[in-house]
Amino acid sequence: MALALAGSAWAANSTYHNPILPGWHSDPSCVQVEGTFYCVTSTFISFPGLPIYASRDLLNWKHVSHVWNREAQLPGYSWATAGQQNGMYAATIRHRDGVFYVICEYLGVANKDAGVIFTTTNPLDDASWSNAVTFPAPKIDPDLFWDDNGQAYVATQGVQLQAIDTTTGEVSEPAIPLWNGTGGVWPEGPHIYHRQHGNESYYYLMIAEGGTAEDHSITIARSRNLTGPYTAFENNPILTNRGTNEYFQTVGHGDLFQDTKGNWWGVALATRSGPEFVSYPMGRETVLYPATWNVDVNGGWPVLQPVRGEMEGWELPEPTRDVPGTGPFVDDPDVYDFGEEKGVGKKGKEGEIPRNLVYWRVPKKGAVSVVKGKGLRLVPGRTSLSGEPGGSDPASKAISFIGRRQTDSLFTYSVDLDFDPKKDGQEAGVTAFLTQMSNIQLGLANVDGELSFRFNVSGKVKTKAVPKKWKNKTVRLEIKLAEPGTEYTFSASLADGSKDDKVTLGTGSVKLLSGGSGSFVGTLIGVYATCNGAGKGPECPSETPDAYFTRWRYTGNGQYISAEELIPSVFTRPN
Structure with a gap:
């Protein structure tokens, strides 16, 4: 099975503890730009929303901004939101040509559910985040992906794909269905990665399915074309703790990124509840795991290390709290x-x-x-x-x-x-x-x-x-x-x-x-x-x-x- 390969996929160079973002930090998405890692997490009805955390070592995370920090960025939505778990759902953060993009969906306002795109060239400054560009989003958890020709695409729950103009919010119709997962409920949280393996080039579609409770998991499929058809990995899921006695449960909704040495890492949400799943006041937190793409061992499919409280993996960057921007570190008193x-x-x-x-x-x-x-x-x-x-x-x-x-x-x-x-x-x-x-x-x-x-x-x-x-x-x-x-x-x-x-x-x-x-x-x-x-x-x-x-x-x-x-x-x- 794929998960059994995790321990042999890399040398055990570093040890660290999960979660890296303790407390309510669900649905994480991360990028690395010029040696600094940036992550965003869900905030639902709370405000300011969509916090940006920055780190240079993957363990010390400074809260450097909020993407949604002014009511005027999305006027009229917050007070019109009745549901306690509506608002800013799972976001994706990406960087292209010097611009940071955060794409999300605001859910729960009658006749006003909207996809939103915020941009900045300086994620360390609240005021620099733009007003929202809105787009029609009947599905949650939007991902943002650019093909080699520079065309931007949004993939959403389901999973479906549309071309998008990030400056106007215009999307192509109809949406193209890509993959509906392996049969688990709520196939969502899609992320698309384009990978070259020797002469082989694939689009990988990684999603969450099984719901966000005990059956949560990460599964993956790939295709030679962005629009499909996608073939599921035979050893799915590639990450889950369902059916185990592990303390970290509900593992899923992941994203992958690289460090400056080219090593791959992933983040996901998890709940410190144990299999009883009755006591978890901090809710869904952000965990970190090493990942590898090994053509010889795993046919080019990613191998993700199972989530535990103590982890081993790639050599981490040198520990430092010399992180740009202002704001407290997540573990500061x-x-x-x-x-x-x-x-x-x-x-x-x-x-x-x-x-x-x-x-x-x-x-x-x-x-x-x-x-x-x-x-x-x-x-x-x-x-x-x-x-x-x-x-x-x-x-x-x-x-x-x-x-x-x-x-x-x-x-x-x-x-x-x-x-x-x-x-x-x-x-x-x-x-x-x-x-x-x-x-x-x-x-x-x-x-x-x-x-x-x-x-x-x-x-x-x-x-x-x-x-x-x-x-x-x-x-x-x-x-x-x-x-x-x-x-x-x-x-x-x-x-x-x-x-x-x-x-x-x-x-x-x-x-x-x-x-x-x-x-x-x-x-x-x-x-x-x-x-x-x-x-x-x-x-x-x-x-x-x-x-x-x-x-x-x-x-x-x-x-x-x-x-x-x-x-x-x-x-x-x-x-």
Whole structure:
């Protein structure tokens, strides 16, 4: 079988750990340009969307930009998106003649589903990403491929092919069917590669099939002509963990690329769930595997090394964090002192929102900002995290929330809060958030006229009065996930460091934030503010106080790479 050849296809020169992009980083696509690797992943309804990560060693990844970072790039879509897992589906990143292209589909807006193409000559700069060129996209997961004559083509779920003008979005009709996979459900995520083997020239079509859960896999076919017919590899799938007891499950939706030495690598999504597939709060993460094309051993078909927590493969580039652009590395802790004169700490500047923080849909104008001397300001929204009461105004879908991906199996997160709620329903706090239907909240709230802690586990609420000596003081709220990584613990203390006053307000199982209403996404850790339906339209009553957050800290405390093996959160940190 093809997978059995993996260990003999290359010398074991390097060892490293998966995932390389921990936390919610699904559907990865990558390219290498002049020694720097660039990857993009899915973001669905979150905003800014389509993060670009850059690395020079394949292990240290800096978050250098978001492709979709301004509502004006695709106006009117975000607030019109109702579904929790709609939005920016799987993207492909490619580079040609000095231009970076990211092609994607935005899904879930009635009568407005659209393929989108963004371009830039500088992927290190948010502002340089273009407005979207839209094209008709009845299918998801577009790939972008240029033939030798310079004609661009888009391949989408199904799998079907159309010529495309990348400057206008015009596509050829009808679409040409290429290959429907090996019989697994949802043949999707196509990528086309043109390879020369001696005198043999083939177009390879690599796809995902079997759905994105336990049966997920990567399969491949090839043809001497771009438009087919395509012949399936007899030993498909070329990559999967289905039917195994491996800790990394759902392996699929891959892309292939080369390093500067000509070695081939691949990325895919995977879930750290084990075969039980019930506890995986970080959702689908990005893993790296070596690949080889060996004519003598495998007839010119690619061999992909099976995904594990510890990997061996090609000699990796020298480890370095000397990566161009600004932004945090994916495994950096958060040390954000919002509102201080000197800025938000070493990860950002005064007035800026750190790049690794995201919203759930585009926020209302002015809903989130950094105010000198006060902190990260959240203007409470009438709509709560659960989406209630909503309303007919499109802005009512926006919630006052900002968070970062949970990127560690074990972590500690804390933030200081100044908030003085005067009326029932006024609330601000911290949350472990999967979707608006699945989240855990700890808020400081006015409950029946009394300042209280309000702990909410997916709609099950309990309250506890705030100690009288805490009133009018800054409160520190904490979320912690400790060994064995099965329950979030929510607690509160005074921000002045009075440890003896720390109180635990509740716990919630990671199973609550695994799959269910968010099988495509992953847990975000962050803050929120709401008046829980008071007011009219999308607005809270004018007397509703703003919430100010300072001293934002997130620290990874460990990564599981198997059900039993825990390693430090920082996978690779060069001297």
